[in-house]
Amino acid sequence: MMNELPTPLSLPDGRMVQLRHATVEDAADLREIERQIIEEARSIVTDEATPIDAWRRDLARDKGGDLWLVAAAGTHAVGLLKLQRPAPRYLHHQRFLSVELHRDYRGVGLGSAMMDAAVRWSRDKGVTLITLGVLDSNARAKRLYERLGFVTCGYIPTFVRLPDGRYVGNSEMMRQLDA
Numbered sequence: 001m002m003n004e005l006p007t008p009l010s011l012p013d014g015r016m017v018q019l020r021h022a023t024v025e026d027a028a029d030l031r032e033i034e035r036q037i038i039e040e041a042r043s044i045v046t047d048e049a050t051p052i053d054a055w056r057r058d059l060a061r062d063k064g065g066d067l068w069l070v071a072a073a074g075t076h077a078v079g080l081l082k083l084q085r086p087a088p089r090y091l092h093h094q095r096f097l098s099v100e101l102h103r104d105y106r107g108v109g110l111g112s113a114m115m116d117a118a119v120r121w122s123r124d125k126g127v128t129l130i131t132l133g134v135l136d137s138n139a140r141a142k143r144l145y146e147r148l149g150f151v152t153c154g155y156i157p158t159f160v161r162l163p164d165g166r167y168v169g170n171s172e173m174m175r176q177l178d179a
């Protein structure tokens with residue numbers, strides 16, 4: 001199913017990464033990535049790292065119309081891109097995208113490669129709309145999405161309220177694929 005992926009990928013620094021579907025064995029690595037992102041507080045994942053059993057359950061279940069794409073370096077998962085299908089039938093042409101990489105694998109083009117693979121998978125499945133959300137505090141992610149043709153279609157200036165009372169805005173972005 002993932003035959004169309006450009007895998008293995010060679011990163012600019014010589015490291016090799018494989019794109020594949022997520023498996024239960026990825027639980028601990030994906031939890032560690034989630035933990036890093038919570039600690040950095042630049043994007044919203046959840047308040048606390050998801051318990052390992054919940055990760056395992058989620059990874060084991062049938063993904064239905066979702067894509068859970070992992071970037072693997074050897075036996076370790078170093079990135080996860082999810083395309084989630086909303087439940088209502090009339091929204092099945094859409095997917096909501098989220099992507100997170102281990103901090104040692106950022107800034108080397110892996111995010112772009114995973115996004116490209118996700119777009120190819122979407123076209124293959126007849127998906128015509130990809131949406132996502134990105135905070136003002138996450139300039140790197142926003143830059144990546146814009147470069148890949150995502151446009152801002154909504155903005156909520158008071159989306160996040162920090163403990164000191166300041167707000168952080170959130171852009172809703174979309175990319176339409178040819179119907």
Ligand SMILES: CC(C)(COP(=O)(O)OP(=O)(O)OC[C@H]1O[C@@H](n2cnc3c(N)ncnc32)[C@H](O)[C@@H]1OP(=O)(O)O)[C@@H](O)C(=O)NCCC(=O)NCCS
Pocket residue numbers: 037042043044099100101102105106107108109110111112133134135138139140141143144147
């Ligand atoms: C966001 C993320 C997926 C991007 O993937 P990546 O492989 O690191 O992406 P890259 O760094 O190769 O590309 C990002 C772009 O932003 C640029 N960039 C890097 N740091 C930046 C900064 N502080 N401000 C603005 N632009 C920045 C890069 O130059 C690059 O642009 P270019 O390719 O046009 O030169 C990854 O960094 C990540 O997992 N971050 C933590 C989790 C997260 O924020 N997820 C997204 C939630 S919306």
